[in-house]
Amino acid sequence: MRRGSIRQAVWSVLTSFIVALSIALSGCSGGGAVATVSVSATASATTVDGGDAITISATVTNDKNSAGVTWTTSAGTLSGTTTSSATLTAPAATSSAQTVTVTATSMTDTTKSATVTLTVPAAPSITTSTLASGTVGSAYSAALAGSGGLSPYTWALTSGTLPSGLSFTASTGTITGTPTATGAGTASLSFKMTDSGTATALTATKTLSLTIAPAAAITFTTTTLANATYNTAYSATIATAGGAGTLTYSLASGSLPTGLSLSTGGALTGTPTAGGSFSFSVKAADAYGDSATQSFTVTVVYPALTLNPSTTALAATVGKSYSQSFTASGGAGTGFTFSITSGASALTAAGLSFSGSTLSGTPTSAATIPFTMQVLDSASNTASVGYTLTISYAALTISPATLPSAVVNSAYSQTLTASGGSGTGYTWSVTTGATSLTAVGLSLSGGVISGTPTSSGSASFTAQVKDSASNTASQSYTLTVNASLSVTSATLPSAVVGSAYSTTLTATGGSGSYTWAIASGSSAPAGLSLSTAGVLSGTPTVASGGAATTFQVQATDTTSHTATGTLSITINPSLGIATSTTLASGYVGTAYSQTLAASGGTGAGYSWSVASGSSLPSWATLTSGGALSGTPTTAGTYTFTLTVTDSGSDTNAAQFTLTVNGTLAISTTSLSAATVGTAYSQSIGASGGTGSDVFSISSGSLPSWATLNTSTGKITGTPGSTNTGSTTFTVMVEDSASHTATQNYTLTVYAILGTNDSYLSGHYAFYATGWVDGTNDGNTYKSALAGSFVADGAGNITSGTLDYNDASGGLAESVSLTGTYALPSTNLGQMTLSLSTGKTVVIAFNAGNINSGVATAGDLIRFDDTSGIGITGGSRFSGEFAQQTLTDFTTAKLAGGYVFGLTGESCPLGVSACNSATDHGPLATAGVMSLSGAGLVSSGQQDIASGTNVYTLASFSGTYGTPDASNGRATLTLSAGSTLPSSDANIWPHDFVIYMVNATKFYVVSVDSHANYSLLAGKAAQQTTSSFTTSNFSGSAVFWGAAPSDNYIAAWGTSAAVSGSNAIVGRTVATTSGTTLSVVFYQNQQGTVSSQTGSGTYSVASNGRMTFTGVGSNPPIFYLSGTNTAYAVETGQEPGVLYVEPQTATTPGSGTYVFGNLNVVPEGGGSLGAGTIGSGTFGLTTANSDSGGTLQWNQSAAGTYTVDATGLLTFSDGGTGYVISATKLIHMDGPGASGASPSVSVVQQ
Secondary structure (H helix, E strand, O other), rough: HHHHHHHHHHHHHHHHHHHHHHHHOOOOOOOOOOOEEEEEEEOOOOOOOOOEEEEEEEEEEOOOOOOOOOEEOOOOEEOOOOOOOOEEEEOOOOOEEEEEEEEEEEEEOOEEEEEEEEEOOOOOEEEOOOOOOOOOOOOOEOOOOOOOOOOEEEEEEEEOOOOOOOOEEEOOOOEEEOOOOOEEEEEEEEEEEEEEOOOOOOOEEEEEEEEOOOOOOEEEEOOOOOOOOOOEEEEOOOEEEEEOOOOEEEEEEEEOOOOEEEOOOEEEEEOOOEEEEEEEEEEEOOOOOOOOEEEEEEEEEOOOOOEOOOOEEEEEEEOOOOEEOOEEEOOOOOEEEEEEEEEEEHHOOOOOOEOOOOEEEEEEEEEEEEEEEEEOOOOOOEEEEEEEEEEOOOOEEEEOOOOOOOOOOOOOOEOOEEEOOOOOOOOOEEOOOOOHHHHOOOOEEEEEEEOOOOOOOEEEEEEEEEEOOOOOOEEEEEEEEOOOEOOOOOEEOEEEOOOEEEEEOOOOOOOOOOEEEEOOOOOOOOOOEEEOHHHHHHHOOOOOOOOEEEEEEEEEEOOOOEEEEEEEEEEEEOEEOOOOEOOOOOOOOOOOEEEOOEOOOOOOEEEEOOOOOOOOOOOOEEEEOOEEEEEOOOEEEEEEEEEOOOOOEEEEEEEEEEEEOOOOEOOOOOOOOOOOOOOEEEEOOOEEEOOEEEEEEEEOOOOOOOOEEOOOOOEEEOOOOOOOEEEEEEEEEEEEOOOOOEEEEEEEEEEEEEOOOOOOOEEEEEEEEEEOOOOOOOHHHHHEEEEEEEEOOOEEEEEEEEEEEOOOOOOEEEEEEEEEEEEOOOOEEOOOOOOOOOOOOEEEEEEEEEEEEEEEEEEEOOOOOOOOOOOOOEEEEEEEEOOOOOOHHHOOOEEEEEEEEEEEEEOOOHHHHOOOOOOOOEEEEEEEEEEEOEEEEEEEEEEEEOEEEEEEEEEEEEEOOOOOOOEEEEEEEEEEOOOOOHHOOOOOOEEEHHHHHHHHOOEEOOOOOOOOOOOEEEEEEEOOOOOOOOOOOOEEEEEEEEEHHHHHHHOOOOOOOOOEEEEEEEEEEEOOOEEEEEEEEEEEEEOOEEEEEEEEEEEEEOOOOEEEEOOOOHHHHHHEEOOOOOEEOOOOOOEEEEEEEEEOOOOOOOOOEEEEEEEOOHHHHEEEEEEEEEOOOEEEEEEEEOOOOOOEEEEEEEEEEEEEOOOOEEOOOEEEEEEEEEEEEEEOOOOOOOOOOOOOOEOOO
16 A cells, blocks of 8 residues: 555544544533544655565554554564564565555554555566677677666676676676677676665576677788889778778788888888889788788889980081080989990091080081980990981071162162171172162172162162082162252241140151251241251240241251251240130029130131030030030039130130029928917028019918018018918019019918927828818718828928828829927827928827827827818818837838738729729728738738628738838839729729838828729738737727718718718627637717627637637628737628727726827718826817818817726716726717717827
């Protein structure tokens, strides 16, 4: 029995005893309680070897007389028993384990006892039946195993000897090692196992056989070796098979060839240094005692002995020193001895001798001599080669190769010389052309050409020379006879004072080149000089006064003939630029013209150009006649260099400066807002133009409280309480040159002070949806816009951009904006935006989520006159804005899964594509898409509510552009939903614009014109995980939304009035992922409020798409962005988007709050506000804009509320809502609060 069983048995007995004792004593007077007896027993061990003894102790609680216990045992022998202990000698061990129970029984109460259960293991035995075989040289390991007795065991080898290389570990019973060759065979081994029993240990023995197989025999696979070559690197590898492990090679007998060595790895390498035959034996042995021997013979042979040069034909020249060295290679490589074995006497007779290895001398006569050369090396190797030496005379030549020219009537003499041949006895003759030579008055005699030419021309002839050995040589000549020398230059090109001048003089006749000089008694014009090469150059310093200056020059040819000539040159005054280098000023947009003038130089043929490296203003052109003209486009001061060239190619350049004044413009594009009771001052600045400016009102008029200073352009005044609103007028400025410029302005007067202007600071993205009066059968159609703006914290919107889309006003993309704003202490303010389209919009807004003194979010509504069409009027919208994170404006940050919720409507009726569409009226869609971080959209899926139809699981894909770093704007192009009917797909928008708040959130608006395409706009949020399960929707969540009613849908596209909306707010509680969901929601259907409850189950796809079962007939479809956070599309007949957030609190926190409503139908108008919520109370300041154009500012509202344990809010104005968190809640209009168009407001700090 286990110890737990013992305790259970003891407790059972003890409990029975207590009960019995209680009953027995219940009738006794005096009421004294009797203590209960209990027994416990312990042993010094619970497992013991057979025959070993252990001590058992017992104690008795509440032992009246300390009587102790008596002892009994189920096996073994008890001894030394006392009232508190006993010694048990365990029974002898058997082949199986035994259990012994020892009982201690109270002598005071024999019904009380305790037991100790002991285990006697089976007798020890060795369970290993065989030992695995081993192999010499291979690692071996075997472990003996045993059972029974008490572990751990110790082991011993009691007889037999382990094979060599193995060892036995007594503590573990393992045999390990690597057997050696002497250990091969079978060994009989006896082992003893001893257990851990005390005082007497038990043992077991067993004899086992261990067989060790020998390793494979070593054999040489290399049995012969290649011969070696003397003094040449040698390498051979001796290979073997068999043995164990790595073999070692050594020289067993004999001698290796001198210079070779044997490595332990069997490589025979080196360079033999002695020839002969070498026999030796190699031994290969492994590390385990096996070996083998192989005999080898290697013969070292000498390489072939060769003589150099290898060319056997040798040549020498009579009379010129000759030397030829002979070399040898191969053989023994040393001790070379050279000798001539035949032909030596003929060589000696020709004047040559042989010594060592060189044949040398100066040949004395021509001859052809064969001879044999022999070489003998130190090993007595010989080689012979037969050579032939040819001795020839040197070539006979005539010089010079060409003759100098001659000059008519001048004595001529030229000596011809000969070299080579025999060197003596030269004789000369003319072999061809002798008559042409005599025709010019010349002849050849004794190697000299001489005479006095009488006429110019040329003579072509051949001269021949013969030496004493009858060798001959010929040379062909053409000798030119030039006319007499004369100077041909006479009238030189004109020069200009101060301009570099250079001209080259010419002459004819004479011989060779000419050397020039100013003739004796004459001088060059001042500033000019004449070089010996005939170049007259320099910079003239004195004009010749209109007449030519003359001087004389002399030319001398290479034969010292001279000629003199008279030259004339006209030197004109220097070329100058007459026009001032500071040009007349120009004006942007006004045609400019200036004609340049020059003087001096040749006085004619002036041509103008832009100097190299310079350039005119981009708007200007220059004619060669000097006309500079064009229409300036940019104000500034321009400098450029112009060059004038006259008809004599003289040039002059000058740098000109041209100042262009800017176009007169008004630099102030918008006016700051004014505030009732506060002095106003706004200066209007002007730029460009010239002179002083005069300001005036050219159209419209200033507000009655304001005046314009016509000299300074400053508007001043103090508006009164009746002057609120906006006034539009045009200011004109005129400069002293009568240029004018105008600028349209809107001046807004606020009834508020912007005490909290600093709260609105930085970059913000916004979006809004609304309604615009249509022109199509009197219908009203949706509008949408998204954009960004920059607030300076001081009441100014310094820049911004928006994209706007509606059916009647059309599409306006990337519209720039500026403006002003005022935010009072209530955090409910107004801003006036001036658009680049020339339109002005007034917006009411609140500022919430104040963080470090800056609002990070807020709501907005259109807050001005609603007349007109498009964004300039008639468009009523409401929306939200949020502070942007500029560092997230990169393509890479747009990565991961994004869910979205968009609302809109079909394109207007009257357009053919729209008329043929299947569905008309409001649209809503929710879905998910994956952005790659590199511009690709994939895995798109959406569920669409269009009119009265629903299209599920519509797939799409697309691309997106790089966000603008300054405003977060990016393009998004998507395919149509795959499940839409083709007629609806034709009008489904493909092109969208997004404005990033940060990497996790952006606003969306379609930018395919709503006049021809359906309109969609809304929000998108990044998913927090890449794979969703039902665990991502658990606990409580709050949802809310609003949608057009079925009445509105029925009236859409007709001339009937469109009205009516439904609003909803509710709470879900999900338990046991996916299996249980309870829902409570409140719905205001066109002014009638009801509540409903329900339950069901839900499932979640990995992309976050969540569907419900059993929760109503048309449950919404959720797309999760995170746990309990989602956008959802309603799948009933009222297309709308629901917003879902986790509920983290059920009581609203006290503090300052802002709110804005969801504007889903025209009659809903728009409202927002700011205020406080306390414990059960609220107080608000609101701004309202209704469908009729009524604007209500600073409306006050106050009341009370109650909240239950689920966060359900009930307001005193009849509204209902839920708490989302301690800083956020939802309010839904109560019955009749907004007529037939109730709305839902998000209230948050």
